[in-house]
Amino acid sequence: MSYNLLKGKKGIIFGALDEKSIAWKTAIRCHEEGAEILLTNAPVAMRMGEINKLAAIINAPIIPCDVSSNDDVLNLIVKAKEHFGGGVDFILHSIGMSLNVRKGKHYTEIDYGFNAKTLDISATSLHRVLATAMKHDAINQWGSVVALTYIAAQRVFPDYNEMADAKSLLESISRSFGYHYGVKKQVRINTVSQSPTRTTAGSGVKGFDGFISYAEKMSPLGNASADDCANYVVTLFSNMTKFVTMQNLFHDGGFSFTGVTADVIEQMGK
C-alpha cells in the first residue's frame, strides 16, 4: 500500500546488491511512495548485473561508486545534482564489508591493513559522502540521511568481529555530522539498528543461523524483516519525522531492551 509519503522527493540509495538487500527493498518502497531514485553501488557489485533489474523496475539511473574513493564519491554527488537538477532529499547508506571476516581472521588476530579498509568502507564512507555533499550543497534543507547498523556497536557478539568497531564508528559519525549538518541546513542524520537479516552481507557472519534464531527467540515481536526495515526507513525519509536526528534507532522487534524471554529460559532448562 502506498501513502505518498515521499511524493516529489529525490534520493540516492547505496548498496542494492540483489533482491535480498535491505537497500533493494528500500528503493522499491521509496519508489512506491512517490520518490525519484538514483542507485549506486561498487563497480564490482555492478558486474554481477542484478542492480540493472532493480533500475528497470523503478526507472532509476545507476552511477557506480566505490565509497572508499574520494573521486568516485565526488563524481556521484556531481552527477546526482546534474541528474536531479539540484540537491537530493534523502540518502540511504546501506554498505558493509569486512575483509578480516571474509578472510576468516579471528578478532584477536586481525590484519590491520584489512581493518583500515573495513573501517573506511563500512564507516568513514558515511563521512566522505556527507562531507562531499555538504561541500557541493547536494542535500536539500530538511533532507534525511539514514545509515544501517547493528547492535554489536553496543554489545559484544563475538563473531561479528571488527564490524562491531566499524558500526560504533558509523554511529558516532552519524551523531557528529548530524550536529554540523543540522546547524547548517536542518539535514538530519540517523542510524537504524536492524535485526539480523538473511542477506549477502548478513550471511557472511560466522554461525549466522544460530545467531538469527537466537535473536528471534530474544525479541518479543520476533526479528524485523528487510521489508519492515524498508518501511521504517521510508518514514525517516518522510516529513513525518522532521525533528528526529542524531539517533541510533533500534528496529529489532524489542531485542535491544530484552534481558531474557520465556522461550530462552525454557531452552536453557533443557
Ligand SMILES: NC(=O)c1ccc[n+]([C@@H]2O[C@H](COP(=O)([O-])OP(=O)(O)OC[C@H]3O[C@@H](n4cnc5c(N)ncnc54)[C@H](O)[C@@H]3O)[C@@H](O)[C@H]2O)c1
Ligand atoms: N543483514 C543483516 O543481518 C544486517 C543487520 C544489521 C545491519 N545490517 C547492515 O545493513 C547494510 C546493508 O547490508 P545488507 O544486509 O542489505 O547486505 P548486502 O550484502 O545486500 O549489502 C551490502 C552492500 O555493501 C556494498 N558495498 C560493499 N563494499 C562497497 C564499496 N567499497 N563501495 C560501495 N558499496 C559497497 C555491497 O556491494 C552491497 O550492495 C550494511 O550496513 C549491514 O551491515 C545488516
